[in-house]
Every structure is written in C-alpha cells, then in structure tokens.
Amino acid sequence: MKKQTLKIESNRMVVDKVWEMKLSGCDDVQKPGQFVNIALEGKFLRRPISVNDWKDGVLTLLYKVVGRGTAQMAEMKAGECLDVLTGLGNGFDLSVNCAKPVLIGGGIGVAPLYLLAKELLAKGVKPSVILGFNTASEVILKDEFEALGLQTLVTTVDGSCGIKGFVTNALPELEYDYFYTCGPMPMLRALAPAVTSKGQLSLEERMGCGTGICMGCTCKTLLGAKRVCKDGPVFTLDEIAL
Amino acid sequence: MKNLEVNLCGVKLDNPVVPASGTFGFGLEMADVYDINVLGAISIKGTTRDPRFGNPTPRIAECEAGMINSVGLQNPGVDAVIAEEIPELRKVYRKPIIANVSGFGIDEYVECCSKMDKVDDVDIIEVNVSCPNVHNGGMAFGTSCEAAAEVTREVKAVTHKPVFVKLSPNVTDIVSIARAVEDAGADGITLINTLLGMRIDTARRRPVIANKMGGFSGRAVFPVALRMVYQVANACQVPVMGCGGVATASDVIEMMMAGATAVQVGAENLRNPFACKEIIEALPAEMERLGIDSLSDIIGIVK
Incomplete structure (x- = not known):
C-alpha cells in the first residue's frame, strides 16, 4: 500500500452512469483484482474503486456513479490531482493451474x-x-x-x-x-x-478504511471472519459462505 | 530540541499520540507500511472473552466530517489475542501496548483483565465501558455511575497494571461518571468513545447501517470530546487520554491544553492510514509556532 498523488489524464463517460478515469503516476499495482481508495474533497471516507487496467504508470478506473462521491469524481477534469491509496486488496491468484x-x-x-x-x-x-x-x-x-x-x-x-x-x-x-x-x-x-x-x-462490501484496520467490511468464510478489503476482495469458491 | 515525552501512570511515551482502539487493528497492517515505533503507544482492537464475529454489514456510514460505525466488537477472543496478536505485534513494535477490554458482564471484564494483567507485553489496560454497538454490554456499564464503578472496582481487584476506563459521551453528566470510576480506583480515564448516531438511505427508506444505529466519530465530534476532556480533567486527579475527532498536531495540543496527558487518534486513521505518523512529525513545528518546549508543560494549562 502506498499513498500517491495521481494526476487525472482523462475522465469520460463510457455509457450512462459509467465513467472511465485515467490517472498517471501510479507505480503500485501488484495483481489484477486489487483496488485503490480515493480521497475526495469534502468527503470523510475514501471511495474504493477496482483497477481496470494499469500500463506504463497509467491507472485506468471504470466507476459507476452511484452516490455523491462518485458523482463528484465524474465532475473532475484532466489535470486535477487525487490523493489515492494504491495496491490495496489481495487481487486474483493467477498461480492456479488451469488451461481454459x-x-x-x-x-x-x-x-x-x-x-x-x-x-x-x-x-x-x-x-x-x-x-x-x-x-x-x-x-x-x-x-x-x-x-x-x-x-x-x-x-x-x-x-x-x-x-x-x-x-x-x-x-x-x-x-x-x-x-x-x-x-x-x-x-x-x-x-x-x-x-x-x-x-x-x-466481493464488494461497504468499506471504512480499505486497509484492514477497522473491520467494517467483514464477511463470513469457512475459515472464519475475513476482511473484504484486506483478506479479499478475492476469495475462493471453497472458502466463501455466500 | 522539543520534548514530546509524556508519562501515563509511570508508563513513558515518546510522544502523546496513540492510535485509538478499533482504528488500528492489532497494529500489523500499518507495520507493513511504516515504522510504527514512532507512535507514543498503541491501543489495540477491543477484546472480549469469547471470539466475536460482530454485527452484520453494512457496518459503516458516512457523515459530514465524520462517520458512523457499528462493527460490534469483532475480535478473535482474549486467548487468541494474547497467544497470537500481541506476540506478533511485539516482533515489530517495541513501544507501550494498551490492551482494550470489553465485556457483557462483570465476570467477563474480570476474566479478560485478569488474563491481560499477566501479559508482560501489555503496559496499560483500557476498560471499555462505552461501546454503543452491542446489546446488554459495553455502553450499559458506562452510562450509570454505579455500574461503571462496579466494573472498575472488580477489575482493579485482579490487576496490577494501570487501568484506564474508557467512557461514553452518551450520558447526562460525564463528570459524575468520571468521578465514580476514579473513586472506584481507576488509574486513568480515556474519553470519549463514539456518540450514538444514525443515517437513513432516503432512496431505499431504511437505515444505512444494518444494526440501524452506530457510533459517530471523526472531525465533527472534536469540540464535544474536547469539552468533556476539559470537564473531566478539571474534576479528577487521574490522567486523561483525550480521544475524539483528533486529526492534526494542532488538535493534539488543544486536547492537551484541555487536560489530556495523551491523545488518541481514531477515525482519522481510516481516511488516512498515515495520520498518526504525520501528526507526530508535525508536532515539533506546531510547538515551535506556539512557543512550547515540552508538551508535558501544557497539560491542563487552560483553566
């Protein structure tokens, strides 16, 4: 996890209510399936958004406008900077042996x-x-x-x-x-x-911190209580209690 | 050279900044991202006798300048905390540890505190009689002078370490509760825990939080916390750990001027995991600006 200041390169509507934001200056994605947590002016908690793509330091986020925070994100313009916690969550495990x-x-x-x-x-x-x-x-x-x-x-x-x-x-x-x-x-x-x-x-759950310290987004698994933000968001079908 | 040291019942803290229980886990998450030995102390996640899953989700709601949580004392139970969490923390952290204990009956508080008292790595026991998120426990013991005093008395009878009682702001007269726990033998007082609050999702016409209500904290509560710290510090002889809405070095100094010997940082850790470190780094410059050489000189200086 790092706290990084990322610059908005572009922010555009893809389809109704779904936006794509590209942010430059990100050197901290370990795995697909991880997420970032974005601080927004005037909002107490950050907004967790999954990583859609990451290439040459440019982070692409696809986000849906569902509330006041994401609506505020949709109004932001290229050139503005965001305080972002990067490299959060476990991400997908690609070490699994599978062909198809x-x-x-x-x-x-x-x-x-x-x-x-x-x-x-x-x-x-x-x-x-x-x-x-x-x-x-x-x-x-x-x-x-x-x-x-x-x-x-x-x-x-x-x-x-x-x-x-x-x-x-x-x-x-x-x-x-x-x-x-x-x-x-x-x-x-x-x-x-x-x-x-x-x-x-x-999995998705309403989060407090996004870093595993507040126990706000806990889910039940066969291995006990797990934090979606820190132990997840990715769980195996075998361990999860849906 | 500025002197940031403070003394809590004989436990020396390099500086007064302490992450509040429930906003720093058992310390290990943050140990991965910065050297947590810069902290004054750590108040670890609230611990009960038995493991608890806690409340259903959603547990979190946002407010203007704050948030509401209803985690419900999720923890692996006192035995696991002692056997696993505290030793793991000790591997990466050399400074004081404050064990935060909660319960659903006097016997549970006594059992947990008795066990924590035998742990060498625990420096201070913080007895939480103020959790608003569990039924028949927590806050029920912190909203009556008699119950708060009884918990304090019974816990003190089985402990040798300093005992801080963490009080609820959801009371008519904070001073009478503080005096009651001081008279019952508390070595110190932590305040405030969260204020009971609520949000409604107006589109869905239901509470945002699954448990309906939760504990309100964050920057918005700072004036309430400061006022209560001021009242209690002036009414009691024992040291006070001030907590509630602290987000900056300036807030820390304000809390100390109101009477706090140490200052806990809570919800701010959730929006900025580096909050405690940044506050500690900012303290010397803020002291310089205000003409303060030693932080212990300003404790309760405002009358």
Whole structure:
C-alpha cells in the first residue's frame, strides 16, 4: 500500500452512469483484482474503486456513479490531482493451474476482469469471457475483450444484446476448467451452484478504511471472519459462505 | 530540541499520540507500511472473552466530517489475542501496548483483565465501558455511575497494571461518571468513545447501517470530546487520554491544553492510514509556532 498523488489524464463517460478515469503516476499495482481508495474533497471516507487496467504508470478506473462521491469524481477534469491509496486488496491468484478459465463479470463488476485477462494472456493462458448486463445500453468492455482475441459472450436481462437472461445462461455455451468472477452479490449467489469448476470470486462490501484496520467490511468464510478489503476482495469458491 | 515525552501512570511515551482502539487493528497492517515505533503507544482492537464475529454489514456510514460505525466488537477472543496478536505485534513494535477490554458482564471484564494483567507485553489496560454497538454490554456499564464503578472496582481487584476506563459521551453528566470510576480506583480515564448516531438511505427508506444505529466519530465530534476532556480533567486527579475527532498536531495540543496527558487518534486513521505518523512529525513545528518546549508543560494549562 502506498499513498500517491495521481494526476487525472482523462475522465469520460463510457455509457450512462459509467465513467472511465485515467490517472498517471501510479507505480503500485501488484495483481489484477486489487483496488485503490480515493480521497475526495469534502468527503470523510475514501471511495474504493477496482483497477481496470494499469500500463506504463497509467491507472485506468471504470466507476459507476452511484452516490455523491462518485458523482463528484465524474465532475473532475484532466489535470486535477487525487490523493489515492494504491495496491490495496489481495487481487486474483493467477498461480492456479488451469488451461481454459472463464471470466464472468456482472455490471460494473466486469472492470477488474480486463487487467486479469491481459495478465492471463501474458502467462499463455487464453480465457473466455461472459459479460452480464441489464440491457444493451449498459454494455461495456465487449470490444476491448474481443480486441484481446478472446471469445466474449454478452448476456442481457431484457435480451436487447447477446443471450437473453443472466450470466448463468451463457455458462453452458463454454468449456472451462476454472472461473474468475466479479459482480453483484445476487449474481455471485446464482453463479455458485451453477459453475462446474473451482474458481475465485471478488466481493464488494461497504468499506471504512480499505486497509484492514477497522473491520467494517467483514464477511463470513469457512475459515472464519475475513476482511473484504484486506483478506479479499478475492476469495475462493471453497472458502466463501455466500 | 522539543520534548514530546509524556508519562501515563509511570508508563513513558515518546510522544502523546496513540492510535485509538478499533482504528488500528492489532497494529500489523500499518507495520507493513511504516515504522510504527514512532507512535507514543498503541491501543489495540477491543477484546472480549469469547471470539466475536460482530454485527452484520453494512457496518459503516458516512457523515459530514465524520462517520458512523457499528462493527460490534469483532475480535478473535482474549486467548487468541494474547497467544497470537500481541506476540506478533511485539516482533515489530517495541513501544507501550494498551490492551482494550470489553465485556457483557462483570465476570467477563474480570476474566479478560485478569488474563491481560499477566501479559508482560501489555503496559496499560483500557476498560471499555462505552461501546454503543452491542446489546446488554459495553455502553450499559458506562452510562450509570454505579455500574461503571462496579466494573472498575472488580477489575482493579485482579490487576496490577494501570487501568484506564474508557467512557461514553452518551450520558447526562460525564463528570459524575468520571468521578465514580476514579473513586472506584481507576488509574486513568480515556474519553470519549463514539456518540450514538444514525443515517437513513432516503432512496431505499431504511437505515444505512444494518444494526440501524452506530457510533459517530471523526472531525465533527472534536469540540464535544474536547469539552468533556476539559470537564473531566478539571474534576479528577487521574490522567486523561483525550480521544475524539483528533486529526492534526494542532488538535493534539488543544486536547492537551484541555487536560489530556495523551491523545488518541481514531477515525482519522481510516481516511488516512498515515495520520498518526504525520501528526507526530508535525508536532515539533506546531510547538515551535506556539512557543512550547515540552508538551508535558501544557497539560491542563487552560483553566
């Protein structure tokens, strides 16, 4: 963990309510699936946002405007600086032996899977991808995953893009021997009994500190109480109690 | 050369800055990012007799200049804290350790304090009679003079280390509670714990926090904490650890002028994990600005 001052290089709306912010000056990402915690003027607590991409010191964040803090982020302009805690969370474990993993994202939860896909490819592992949304206008990162040469299935609840239904409806279309997922809790709960392999899940919880000291974001696991921010946000399917 | 040393019941602190219980874990997370030996002391995570998962999530809500928490005393239990957490902390940290103890009955306070008393690495025991986030415990003992005095008396009977009683601000008359625990034998008083508060998610029409209410802390509570430290320090002879909304070196000096011998930093650690270190580094310049050579000279200087 480091406290860094990062400069906003760009900040743009990708689709309704979802923004992409690029920040330069970041030298502290160890693994995909980690997050950063951003201090905002006038807000007491920081805002935890997952790492979407990191290349040549430029950190890319995809964030959804859900409250006053993220709304404030959306108003920030290139050239402004942010106080950011970097390198937080355990991140995805890429040391697992698998030949054909599937990456499953729901909503804004697709964000951390992009850096994960790049890192898997760098290891010579070619994953397939399932991206789930409510409707076609919310679809993000489809082109980016396809540009990596990955088979990418999109599901929408209303059927306006790709397969109609949920990410679980796309699972039978693919062969996989491991999974990595990030998305809302109802999706993870539906996914857990539907998957046919072992895998890792990235959880979300309202956080206090983001650094493991306040016990604000604790979840239950088979190994006892764990902090989503410090022991997670990534847990294995075997250990997590959904 | 500025003198930052203070003395808490015979325990020497290099400086008065102490991370408050519950806002610094058991110290190890921060030991990974800076040398925590710069701290005056550490008050470790509140400990109960049995392991506790704590309250359901969400446990955190934000406010203007502060926050509400309802963690609910999550901890691995006194035996695990003594067997694992304190020895791990001791490997990287040489300065005083304050063990914070809570309970749901007098017997539990007595058992935990008795066990902590036998741990060489514990310098001070802080008895929390002010946790607002658990039912039938914690704050129930800190809102009545008789109950607070009884806990203090029973705990003092089984301990040899200095005992600080951590008081709740959620009372009508803080001075009467402070006097009651002093009369019952407390060696010092820590105040304030959090103020009971609440937020509502107006879109969902339900409390933000799963447990509905929680403890309000952060910069907004500083004037309340300062006032209570001032009142208690003037009414009691025992040393006071001031706590509540402290975020800067200037706040530390203000707390000490109000009567605090040491000053705890709580919620600020959550927004800035380097807060204690930065405050300690800023203290000499702030002392210079105010013409202070030794911090112990200003304790309770404002009457």
